[in-house]
Amino acid sequence: MQYSLDINIQLKGGMLDPEAAAIKQSLERIGFKTRELKLAKKIQVTIDAETEKDAENTAKQMCERLLANPVIHDYTIAVTVVNQ
């Protein structure tokens, strides 16, 4: 079966995020007051798997082996069946 994996990768809380700080500053320079700004990378992957559990395990392994750096990143995974 086909599954869609929504993987969200974000810097751990408290980590300095220069890109977010730069965007926040640019927004304020053109007049947008913001309290807080955080960035996340969303990776949407479509894979074949036997079960939803298999798909979720595959996503976890993808994160641990390539997509996320466990020292600085937190990640969340959402799995949905793809209707053909």
Added chain:
Amino acid sequence: MQYSLDINIQLKGGMLDPEAAAIKQSLERIGFKTRELKLAKKIQVTIDAETEKDAENTAKQMCERLLANPVIHDYTIAVTVVNQ
């Protein structure tokens, strides 16, 4: 009132995404077969606004003036009240 804006920015369909292609290739090189892989940037901004409608308009303006390039990007906005 405080509102949390979840802004999702993605390349328009059909656009070539070299970063996504590189990630897909790296995943396959370490043994993960994928059908499709798409990337999106998620920006979470906390702002003050009078109403939810005002917050949404502010988010739209942020996208149109800075965060998204209307020629190559699609964006979605989700607004939620921040409970203090």
